[in-house]
Amino acid sequence: MSRGRVTALLAVALIAGLVAIELATSGGGSRTEGGRAAPALPTSVLVPPRVSLASLRGRPVVLNFWASWCGPCQKEAAHLAILSHRLRGRAALVGVDWNDAVSGARRFIRRYGWTFPNLRDADGTVGNDYGLAGLPNTFVLDSRGRIAKTLIGPQSVASVERALREVQ
Numbered sequence: 001m002s003r004g005r006v007t008a009l010l011a012v013a014l015i016a017g018l019v020a021i022e023l024a025t026s027g028g029g030s031r032t033e034g035g036r037a038a039p040a041l042p043t044s045v046l047v048p049p050r051v052s053l054a055s056l057r058g059r060p061v062v063l064n065f066w067a068s069w070c071g072p073c074q075k076e077a078a079h080l081a082i083l084s085h086r087l088r089g090r091a092a093l094v095g096v097d098w099n100d101a102v103s104g105a106r107r108f109i110r111r112y113g114w115t116f117p118n119l120r121d122a123d124g125t126v127g128n129d130y131g132l133a134g135l136p137n138t139f140v141l142d143s144r145g146r147i148a149k150t151l152i153g154p155q156s157v158a159s160v161e162r163a164l165r166e167v168q
Helices: 003-025 071-086 102-112 125-130 157-167
Strands: 029-032 044-047 061-066 092-098 118-121 137-141 147-152
Touching (some): 061 071, 061 157, 071 102, 071 157, 102 118
Parallel strands (some): 061 092, 092 118
Antiparallel strands (some): 029 147, 137 147
16 A cells, blocks of 8 residues: 555544544533433532432433543533523533543532532543543433433533423
């Protein structure tokens, strides 16, 4: 194979990879799940109260995985602060800091004024159990604690509220 063909193939592969990464983090992706039971939440608390799936049962849950080092998470953060006030008990919003330094996580939470419960998944185990597809990644759980929708990439207030309406 000629050097020119190899270069062209490598360029195509690189572009395809970049497109895949962009799609995974653009906020345009969502998928409806088959209703599998949500894995257990982390037990380490960054913003109380400590919540568990059992304590949240009976209402929908918006479970957002984020990290302080994640650029798209920073884009989404202000939307989540607004959403936490707009939900007014219709659903619970819970943040999960994934695979991050605790100091960075605490700074991030302070910077965006988050007051909703946030848990810490320091080693990434819980996020891996959920099958994260990049960050941020939001799972909408139904009132029985089953994954109803997965939202990939940064979300707006409107996109999360639309997903909640579809679940309820």
